[in-house]
Amino acid sequence: MPLSELLVPSTLLGVANHIYWHKFEPENAHYPLFAVLAQPLLLVTVLGKLTLFNTLAAEFFVIASLFTSIGIYRAGPWHPLAHLPGPFAARISKYWSFKLLLSGHKHLVLKELHEKYGDVVRTGPNEVSIVHADAIRSVFGTGGFQKGPFYEPWSDPTLPTKALLNLRGDAHANRRRIWNRGMNSEGLKGFEHVLAKRLVIMLSQFDKMIAEGKGKSPVDLAAWFSYLTFDFMGDLAFGGGFDMLRDGGDKNGLWAIIKQGAKATAIIAQTPWIVPTFNMIPGANYIMDRLRLFAKESAERRIATGAKEHKDIWYHLMDEEGHEKVKPPVHDVVVDGVLIIVAGSDTSSVALSYFIYCMLCNPELYARAQAEVDSVYPDVESCLDSTHHDELKFLTACIQESLRLFPPVPTGGPRKIPKGDAKIIAGKLIPPETQIYVPAYVIHRSPANFAPAPDSFDPDRWLRASSDAETLNHAAFMSFSYGAANCAAKHLAWRELLMTLSALLKRYNMKFVDESPNAKTGRDWESTMHDFFVTETGELKVEFSLR
């Protein structure tokens, strides 16, 4: 059979598939995959030309015409997002943003794109990034939008529940109410004692290294902050589970599993409709399965041992105090336990590392922060109590400034406009079903929000009286996101940062091991930052000495 006879019906089939799946958007990849594989076979059979060669040729024509049709529609003037500027490759295929996420430079590329195209950029076939500060309220605030499908893979499909991060509407509000109760001032005080115990271990490890002379050799502070925050989150989520501070490393490999799991999820979350199909491949979920096994075992251990001396978050989420009419089911608490570790460890450890990095790059500001800590706390033990945090005005401004320059969640996940009407956001008409990113990293470095010198570390900008010569848009600071689904542990995170950093400043002098300007472990450390939704960084090598 001449190929030309197959070309026309196969091409029409490809276009018909595009029209059908565009109208009836699939929730997973099973049916479209099956359709695209089965239809060409059916076609050559109906035409009475069933051979292997003809089937493969028809497959090729169907797939080629399907992709061409999709590409033409997405790039063309009839697409609802055609009026918005953006790179051509991003308009026609999700592959562009997939590749961008894999590079870890999403935050940097988005900044460049916004500098080139303005406040609203089309970053995907059905996706935009908006960096006008007004978008923060309209997207995340009251009357804003629910989370997009990006968040689906963050829940365990084998459990009949979702993690808080992935709940929407009333279900989110109900679970969040229980979370908020756990984060009240009494709850926070309890968590503070848990943190203080871990900090004592970390400080004694540093003292030991200094005594053995290792203080003068590289200490990878980024790794040690991870040990601290993982240990602490393990305590809060499951009443214990990690001992990385004690062991000086990830002896049982759990940390690596959790980090790989979070990164793999962020990557696959770019194309969430593939996930149910991907989950069917035996062994494909190896990392997530290990993470789930860890959660299950941790939950069983926590149930068996009960609450320790201080109440953990499990205690509050499980409603062990009996506030709720109906006790929350264990699986709700198990998925949120994993969420605590994923959401609460890397974010805080990266924030701690960035603070130290900013301080070591600015020795005069470091000395001022240290002097303030000295004036508030007589000794390091007194730093392990939050009572005087309000007096640490300069330290707080330094932390805020490092969180502004380096938000631990640099881009975050998207919200989705529901079916129905288009919305006007930051002066642009955004059609229904568009996914919207509001990247903190770009908003924080925009001169429209922070000027002069938005890329410079200037903690005093938070303390100076307002003047016409300066711009300080408090409403544009969104390191903890905004609205009903902002960080559930923002106040805990602040305590953790203030306690840890005041204790370190009080006890030690620190400097980069390698002071040269292009040292990746020192002054150029920020170039090791990778944005995989959660942030990944390289080693931060610091030399310690006792004060």
Ligand code: HEM
């Ligand atoms: C400096 C430290 C932290 C930063 C910068 C931070 C930042 C954020 C951000 C930006 C979000 C919104 C994510 C999104 O919408 O996709 C978020 C959500 C969340 N964070 Fe944090 N976080 C920090 C520490 C923590 C800690 C210590 C915990 C755990 C105890 C935690 C628990 C959560 C939870 C449970 C959510 C989901 C809230 C919801 O969906 O209602 N975070 N965080």
